[in-house]
Amino acid sequence: MKKIYITTPIYYVNDIPHVGHAYTTVAADVLARFHRILGDNTFFVTGTDEHGAKVAESAKKRGLKPKAFCDEVAPNFVEAWKKLNISYDYFIRTTDPEHEKIVTDFLITLYEKGDIYKGKYEGLYCVGCEKFLTEVDLVDGLCPFHRKEPTKQSEENYFFRLSNYIETLIKAISDPKDPNHYKIRPDSRFNEVLSKLRLGVGDISISRAEVTWGIPIPWDESQTIYVWFDALLNYYSAPIINHRPDLWPADLQLMAKDILWFHAVIWPAMLIAAGIRPPKEVFAHGFFTIEGEKMSKTIGNVILPEQLVEKFGTDGTRYLLLSEFPFGSDGDISIDRFIKRYNSDLANGLGNLIQRVAALAEKANLTVPAPAENPILDLPYRVALDELSFSEALAYIWKKISDADKKIEESKPWELIKKDPEKADAVLDNLIRQIREIVELLLPFMPETAEKLQEKFRGPKIKAGVPLFPRIS
DSSP states (O other): OOEEEEEEEEEETTSOOOHHHHHHHHHHHHHHHHHHHTTOEEEEEEEEEOOSHHHHHHHHHTTOOHHHHHHHHHHHHHHHHHHTTOOOSEEEETTOHHHHHHHHHHHHHHHHHTOEEEEEEEEEEETTTTEEEOGGGOBTTBOTTTOOOOEEEEEEEEEEOGGGGHHHHHHHHHOTTSTTOOEEESHHHHHHHHHHHHTOOOOEEOEESSOOSSOEETTEEEEEEOHHHHHHTHHHHHHHHTTOGGGOSOSEEEEEGGGHHIIIIIHHHHHHHTTOOOOSEEEEEOOEEETTEEOOTTTTOOOOHHHHHHHHHHHHHHHHHHHSSOTTSOEEEOHHHHHHHIIIIIIIIIIHHHHHHHHHHHHTTOOOOOOOSSOOOOHHHHHHHHTTOHHHHHHHHHHHHHHHHHHHHHHOHHHHHHHOHHHHHHHHHHHHHHHHHHHHHHTTTOHHHHHHHHHHTSSSOOOOOSOSSOOOO
16 A cells, blocks of 8 residues: 655644634645545644743743643644544644653754754744744844744754755755655745755754743753754654654645745754655645735634534535635635635535435436445546645536536436436436546545435435535525
8 A cells, every 4th residue: 555644734722723724634634535545554643732932921821831721722623623524643742742752862863963052042033933033034023924023032052053954955855866855835835945045044043041841952951942843843753653653754744834944944954864754745835814814813803613614514614625726825715705605616516416416316216226336536636636736626526516417407307207217217327426426526525425425325215305505695
């Protein structure tokens, strides 16, 4: 069997899950389900990032110790993914003692190799990003993502010799024959990273003297390991914790574009320094705006997964998130736009087709054959999912729905049932076969719906039942 190891980022527990988190996680879930259907040995990991100044700050505001705060908030992500029917194989928390030990051992390896040294850092630090910024990174003197002025910090830290690995990284991402080769997609992100690497990159601080909530530096417990250094290692520690080291390297790491630098530069450099092969591919998708505005708690336009599930259902939400615009691009969403697409694609499209064919089959008292075993997924659909073109894969399915609707209008089976029952049966039998093909293609995207439809059209008799997707307003 082919091995497929897929990861999402691990999400900060200082906040609750929102539509951006759901977008990445649903995409990863679709891919994991797709590869399981193909018979691949699939491992899908998500989880929570629980160390660092930002988490400690949020815990303090709540009057809780950091670990107690993490224990209270992490289940919110578990619950959100349950509502979205996310089929992860492992949910990792970076406060897991096994993960912490792997991080410690990894750090010692780099220290003993000479890739970690002590030095003084003076610079600008954004607590929201948990990273140091340069003047070039700022927009009007503010962090571009959190719109806050960074603080000035000066302290002695331990540094990773990232500068020693710049040429190695350039070769690794540019040369497919390089033993450490990894892809960065989409192409715009690859070009962005390569350009920045060619400009030159300095060493990075990997410890904090003023942050107590973190994994201690093993040879100097007056400092803690920088949260990003710790967090990135979750992808490597998850298979080890699960006694599956054979799963490494990860095949695909999904994330939003704001954390691409960590995943496409710092993370591979850490691994190469330790003699470990980097992941095979990192893919950074774009950002959501909500009716043209950046999603913000201050503005009050944050959309939560449970809000979408309550209005559109689990599968409706999964469909809407991935059909609205190409994965990898920035895109604008709104509840009103989701309602229109839900009604046109699900209520009037898929739902109406199912209802019409089932009602006609029931009226004709049609006896249908058992479904074929081991269906082969269509090539264009497979290519679209291999390319992470979720909206194209869905458009391919909806073309089949449109074709089936056209077939109904042309053949008029409601007339044939009285005039020519034998021909009506043949038309309906063909339509049911088309629906079964559509259902198989829907399985990764809309698993609950697909399973209901598999049962409905299994035969020998079909009942119309209630509409799958009633129109909403």
